[in-house]
Amino acid sequence: MNLAAQPLHLHPDRLLPAEASQRDIARRLYAQVAALPIISPHGHTDPSWFAGNAPFANATELLLVPDHYVFRMLYSQGVDLDRLGIPRADGSRAAVDPRSAWRVFAEHFHLFRGTPSSMWLNHVFHEVFGLRVRLDATTADYYYDRITAALETPAYRPRALFERFGIEVIATTESPLDPLEHHAAIRDSGWTGRVITAYRPDAVIDPEHEQFRDALHQFGELTGENVFGWEGYLRAHRQRRAFFASRGATSTDHGHPSAATANLSDDEARKLFSLVVAGRADAAQAELFRAQMLTEMAKMSLDDGLVMQLHPGCFRNHNQALFARYGRDKGADIPVRTEYVRALKPLLDRCGNDPRFQLILFTLDESNYARELAPLAGHYPSLLLGPAWWFHDAPEGMWRFREQTLSSGGFYNTVGFNDDTRAFLSIPARHDVARRVDCAFLAKLVAEHRMDEDEAMEVATDLAYRLPKQAYRL
Amino acid sequence: MNLAAQPLHLHPDRLLPAEASQRDIARRLYAQVAALPIISPHGHTDPSWFAGNAPFANATELLLVPDHYVFRMLYSQGVDLDRLGIPRADGSRAAVDPRSAWRVFAEHFHLFRGTPSSMWLNHVFHEVFGLRVRLDATTADYYYDRITAALETPAYRPRALFERFGIEVIATTESPLDPLEHHAAIRDSGWTGRVITAYRPDAVIDPEHEQFRDALHQFGELTGENVFGWEGYLRAHRQRRAFFASRGATSTDHGHPSAATANLSDDEARKLFSLVVAGRADAAQAELFRAQMLTEMAKMSLDDGLVMQLHPGCFRNHNQALFARYGRDKGADIPVRTEYVRALKPLLDRCGNDPRFQLILFTLDESNYARELAPLAGHYPSLLLGPAWWFHDAPEGMWRFREQTLSSGGFYNTVGFNDDTRAFLSIPARHDVARRVDCAFLAKLVAEHRMDEDEAMEVATDLAYRLPKQAYRL
Amino acid sequence: MNLAAQPLHLHPDRLLPAEASQRDIARRLYAQVAALPIISPHGHTDPSWFAGNAPFANATELLLVPDHYVFRMLYSQGVDLDRLGIPRADGSRAAVDPRSAWRVFAEHFHLFRGTPSSMWLNHVFHEVFGLRVRLDATTADYYYDRITAALETPAYRPRALFERFGIEVIATTESPLDPLEHHAAIRDSGWTGRVITAYRPDAVIDPEHEQFRDALHQFGELTGENVFGWEGYLRAHRQRRAFFASRGATSTDHGHPSAATANLSDDEARKLFSLVVAGRADAAQAELFRAQMLTEMAKMSLDDGLVMQLHPGCFRNHNQALFARYGRDKGADIPVRTEYVRALKPLLDRCGNDPRFQLILFTLDESNYARELAPLAGHYPSLLLGPAWWFHDAPEGMWRFREQTLSSGGFYNTVGFNDDTRAFLSIPARHDVARRVDCAFLAKLVAEHRMDEDEAMEVATDLAYRLPKQAYRL
Incomplete structure (x- = not known):
């Protein structure tokens, strides 16, 4: 990894009001609900993941290819979907190395500044994969390797x-x-x-x-x-x-x-x-x-x-x-x-x-x-x-x-x-x-x-x- | 009344900004307009109140039955309008005791949290009737009695x-x-x-x-x-x-x-x-x-x-x-x-x-x-x-x-x-x-x-x- | 000018958040962009100004007559456009002294409180013309004279x-x-x-x-x-x-x-x-x-x-x-x-x-x-x-x-x-x-x-x- 990369923070007060009196109240409220179980009554996860419990393939297949929030933004700034390995309607797929797709994503990660995708992804990077540097062109391979390696371990099965x-x-x-x-x-x-x-x-x-x-x-x-x-x-x-x-x-x-x-x-x-x-x-x-x-x-x-x-x-x-x-x-x-x-x-x-x-x-x-x-x-x-x-x-x-x-x-x-x-x-x-x-x-x-x-x-x-x-x- | 009930506050800074510099300015502005006479150029009060100056009947008739802001919210959460004694189109009315209608209202008062109805009603309770506990199921009768008794006094004539x-x-x-x-x-x-x-x-x-x-x-x-x-x-x-x-x-x-x-x-x-x-x-x-x-x-x-x-x-x-x-x-x-x-x-x-x-x-x-x-x-x-x-x-x-x-x-x-x-x-x-x-x-x-x-x-x-x-x- | 007139401020923190932690960040961000060159890729200035470089005529012709943001607000409060000397469709114009039009504007300047026109105009008054009192009926002539005089100098050519x-x-x-x-x-x-x-x-x-x-x-x-x-x-x-x-x-x-x-x-x-x-x-x-x-x-x-x-x-x-x-x-x-x-x-x-x-x-x-x-x-x-x-x-x-x-x-x-x-x-x-x-x-x-x-x-x-x-x- 690039030692000069910026640190990745996940501040405990993120999204809480900056003004102190409100933040204090918000902290107390949040402390009570932060760890409550997740009720997810509407979504589109794939039940075969939980039935088969097979490992996810790699960073690109898991985090980039299925997420149209992410690749629509890349596409809007001129990134061809084939460069990301997005499957085509006829079932074919550009012959793209998942690592190189990930690099394209990393180079463009600044596009997501301020968007919910950046918050969600940084949360996943930090909390799920323990990453502590920001994703950018210099850390793309480090990310890819860390995530892909983690996915092979039992703790990352569905x-x-x-x-x-x-x-x-x-x-x-x-x-x-x-x-x-x-x-x-x-x-x-x-x-x-x-x-x-x-x-x-x-x-x-x-x-x-x-x-x-x-x-x-x-x-x-x-x-x-x-x-x-x-x-x-x-x-x-x-x-x-x-x-x-x-x-x-x-x-x-x-x-x-x-x-x-x-x-x-x-x-x-x-x-x-x-x-x-x-x-x-x-x-x-x-x-x-x-x-x-x-x-x-x-x-x-x-x-x-x-x-x-x-x-x-x-x-x-x-x-x-x-x-x-x-x-x-x-x-x-x-x-x-x-x-x-x-x-x-x-x-x-x-x-x-x-x-x-x-x-x-x-x-x-x-x-x-x-x-x-x-x-x-x-x-x-x-x-x-x-x-x-x-x-x-x-x-x-x-x-x-x-x-x-x-x-x-x-x-x-x-x-x-x-x-x-x-x-x-x-x-x-x-x-x-x-x-x-x-x-x-x-x-x-x-x-x-x-x-x-x-x-x-x-x-x-x-x-x-x-x-x-x-x-x-x- | 229920001594364990929560106190009812009407904070002098309510609705003013929490941030201190803005709150100070807002306090000064508000101090100047708080006591200005009320100009009410558009409304639906009943002129017969002021012509006849008869006392209002009771808490339910005064505060609940005429206020469709209030009973629409109760209805939205499954409260039958007959339980509240709302008059029907044919002039009839369910045989419901006003006190029991008030209790239904009190039991559901949490539904109004954050809504203008809750602000207005708490203002009325606190300022007009001098109540100092929150309305809920345990204080319903206390409220009903206090309000209904007050309405019989000359100070509460229209x-x-x-x-x-x-x-x-x-x-x-x-x-x-x-x-x-x-x-x-x-x-x-x-x-x-x-x-x-x-x-x-x-x-x-x-x-x-x-x-x-x-x-x-x-x-x-x-x-x-x-x-x-x-x-x-x-x-x-x-x-x-x-x-x-x-x-x-x-x-x-x-x-x-x-x-x-x-x-x-x-x-x-x-x-x-x-x-x-x-x-x-x-x-x-x-x-x-x-x-x-x-x-x-x-x-x-x-x-x-x-x-x-x-x-x-x-x-x-x-x-x-x-x-x-x-x-x-x-x-x-x-x-x-x-x-x-x-x-x-x-x-x-x-x-x-x-x-x-x-x-x-x-x-x-x-x-x-x-x-x-x-x-x-x-x-x-x-x-x-x-x-x-x-x-x-x-x-x-x-x-x-x-x-x-x-x-x-x-x-x-x-x-x-x-x-x-x-x-x-x-x-x-x-x-x-x-x-x-x-x-x-x-x-x-x-x-x-x-x-x-x-x-x-x-x-x-x-x-x-x-x-x-x-x-x-x- | 009227010595009793209110001072005109242009606070360095204007439009930045009042809350201190956000204001400090905003100040640092703004300090970096405040002096960047202006890129104005879409607008309606008159190229003849820059071709001919002739002086602008007076305060009214420069700041009031061309600005429909301004005179629409005056019109909305009953000011006849002829009193402002706004040109008519047939090319004619009411015989109105530009100074008297300026006075009408000044008398109504409170109408713009809180609007962008008031910010923009006060910025122009303060930064471009060095004015330090607020515009109102008592300072109208002072403003008119100061601005019109400035426009005659080389520094105010287009x-x-x-x-x-x-x-x-x-x-x-x-x-x-x-x-x-x-x-x-x-x-x-x-x-x-x-x-x-x-x-x-x-x-x-x-x-x-x-x-x-x-x-x-x-x-x-x-x-x-x-x-x-x-x-x-x-x-x-x-x-x-x-x-x-x-x-x-x-x-x-x-x-x-x-x-x-x-x-x-x-x-x-x-x-x-x-x-x-x-x-x-x-x-x-x-x-x-x-x-x-x-x-x-x-x-x-x-x-x-x-x-x-x-x-x-x-x-x-x-x-x-x-x-x-x-x-x-x-x-x-x-x-x-x-x-x-x-x-x-x-x-x-x-x-x-x-x-x-x-x-x-x-x-x-x-x-x-x-x-x-x-x-x-x-x-x-x-x-x-x-x-x-x-x-x-x-x-x-x-x-x-x-x-x-x-x-x-x-x-x-x-x-x-x-x-x-x-x-x-x-x-x-x-x-x-x-x-x-x-x-x-x-x-x-x-x-x-x-x-x-x-x-x-x-x-x-x-x-x-x-x-x-x-x-x-x-």
Whole structure:
């Protein structure tokens, strides 16, 4: 390693307010929640890691290739994805040495200054791998070697990390077509880590999804239902939801382009579905079908108790050329303006006052926090607000979430933190950031005499631990 | 009472900045405005309170049942409105003891942590009723008894509280159909409290209002005009505006779904009105009629000098089942995205440069503060910005209002604070919060050397007292 | 002068955080960037000032008449523009003594409290003119005389000020029809000040511009191309762009109503253009033509390397009566909601991944910072974000820009500061404000242990100096 490299700090007061009176309060609040178990009710880790418990390959494969937060920033500054070894849509991959990809990343690490990626990665480097110099061009090889070597040791196997991270429960996300074999294997293995699934049916619900036709056929084969008829299709969903629940699922997840819901008559719904399965639904009918299916999912939740999550408002695969070459989830998804008040009314008129129903709303359009979402959640008993999400899960975004939802929604119509990540090693870092930001926010309220410290203590614990368990029925 | 209960504080520095240099400045600014008389130019108190001066019934009837800020939060966490004794649309009411309703409220009081309701209520508890323990399940009865006993004493009659609160003037809000008998009674009583009305004609202007047909008939009977003809209808408005002005009104108030205005020819307007009175106006025509009526109201303001207020952008009665059972104003109104630039142009082209005209704009869509509203108010001589309103009148919302309107609008195109409340006892608390937040905001400007302290002193006084009087022509 | 007038301060810590630990860091950061040369890559100064180097006339003509930030605020509080001597659309002007106009301004100077205009003007008063009392009614004449006298001295000629201000390069903005004679004169004069132009073709691109027909004819005469045919029209653009580049231009600038882009086939574009030149394009076709022309400009940038700037989202000339009397640019332009994600897709699909292309995006709709713009710039290699602009270039607006773009865009997808001003004397003040705000923002990150101070030093220098040079290819 380069002895002239800058030291890597992880200051115990990071993200706490600089002003002394608030910092002292924030420290006391944080001290109480820092070590609480991690509740991770929504994310995208791979259950095969925990089923197979095989070692991760190397620094690049673990930390760079799967993290589209990271390589989108590199791409934005002219770094070709092939230089990073990002897999292409056709399954091929540029012949790039993982070490040389890592060097490219290290040379550009200054681009992440001030971003959440830099905080999360530095946390991983410092806490998980014990590194004490900053990553840059001069330390790239040192990093690569240290990390890759560590990954070969038992302490860095997935289950060991899961336990070291203090994860009480983690939810993965699977398609209805997934056999959930890894979840079964985990359960059967005798390992006590709680890894549950969540029901994410977009591919069999969205007529515009590129895999919809194939997915629908598989859905039929898997369930033995006639999924090309409306009743059979709904029965297939019920059957798979029950199967998912038997593998631990307590929630469903829906990633729609908008928050539109509908409440058609059975007859209208049946006709619409027949257009959909015939491949004759136009864009408006596809949207209406997705809208109707949200209400169908809500109705099923009344019976099976699965908590519903709605993540709307993303323009997927915005970069045509990049999508053609590299496929989905390559950092080219862009948030769009989203409307909730009119969009959700059909579903809420049907299920919104039912005590059995719980819908957790997310947004990528922060202009809705104070205007639409907090007022909705501060009224409807079935609505809760998911945390600042994806492009908004930086400290500033989390702070805006609290500042803009507190007045009408309070703390108790929110559900604590979601890490929503594929980057397994960053999970403790992400939860730590969320806890620090919430404690900093609460410390300001205490320092400005809007809340007593004992109340803030209770709220901090609720946000870090109790509310996510309660909201997700864990 | 429960001796183990937590003490209730009302810290003298509450809402002032925690950082010492800013806090010192803020204290000095606040000291100058804290005791200024209250100007309450827009609100929803009941004039019969001041006319009759009868005692309030009990804690629940006074503090819980009328406050939809409060019971909407309880409802959002699963508390049935019947348990709180909220009146139903048919006039009936669950047979619930007010004390037991109060206990439900007390048990859930932690839900309000950090919200403006908690600040306002604690202010009322501490300052108005002298309570020194926090409200929770263990102190519910103690609170109920203390408050209810106090209300029986002369010091808690409406007029005594009005005087104790230092209210210089308060405006109520009435329909054109209101005989304003309570305002007459107040005037005739010899009591010197200044309680004025404001002209709120929505029910006789909005073809989609459920009372429109009936209201129009009464409007005709009351004025002796043929209100089913366009000219008679306008004359009826002029007559009632004059009557309201004679009862002290200095303003009109308009709560429209959008900010749309129109400037039709007389002929077009007459034809549109004939559709409206015939009940044949569709949704777009109803919107156009409301839009035209805003311009008609503006034109009348040129003559009679009433200041016009526009409060657009709320989806009323969003919860269908709740509306059917409990009726209007039960916490189910939700803000929607609102546009001003194109919407206001017809009215502004007609009246916007006229020195006789004053239009105070409000919004529930904060994304307009910096983008549309401050630039409009920072240009048009007739436009002023109303304060952070309804869902946005928490300290954070007030701060956002100042931060986002200052650059283009300055302080002098704003009108000070509106409490806009039915919760009479909370009025001093609400004005106090607004004064504290403005002083905190100014203190930051002084501490960062953007303004001298003597200038900030003048601005603080202007915002608390002089600007509302001037803007509302009081 | 009035001896009782208040002193005018310009505190060395202005705009730095009041909290001591952050202020100390901010001071160190600011000390390093305070004296860096000014890079002004986008603005509206008049090149004839630097070509002719004639003295400015008086305080009113220099500081009040050209600054629509200033007189819009006066107008909003009832000051007639004729009292300020603002020129009318017909070229006439009220017979107003410039001194009396200055007095009106001085009497109303309190209206600017807290606004950026007050900071910029006080900076000019203090630093450029050495004034040490505040401007108000009692000091108006003193100010007028001091400033007007100074302007007669050599030290206040345009070139002397340019050098005193430490301007390394400044870009003006010209129409394709401009002969750029002043730029030629500057170059030929032997003076070493670098004053370059920028290509702003709105008048020959926007079919709805009131000068479009005339401009198109001149465009043809000037270039010798048949600009009424699609190919000739495009050749004329290429020719003028090359001419502008030869006069130092490194950028083009486009002020469109929306961010819409299109990528029509040659045949479609040719047909659309024939409608446009025939004066038969409706509003939608005019919009489509502007949209297509953005893509044409982008394609030309691939060849000639001019950086493209897009400034969308303003409703121009909103006040009908004021426009009729006083014409354009009189403070009646109002921002409107703007959409980028769908709007930019055609252009980005065509050029967005090309390393030769650089597009700098601006917005007047801040709700896009975190939702659309930072995610777009944090992905596309061709996109960079212009700074907080126009209505949003106050300290609060600059802070929001950083807070809302940092997470997804980082610092390195932004381009430093633009002053975008006609107010030449305010240029150092504006850059100074931007540097202070960036240092304050960085100091918070350092104080909260999200970045080391050496990293912040580097970022501060990059934002103040290196990034604007790089982004604008200067």
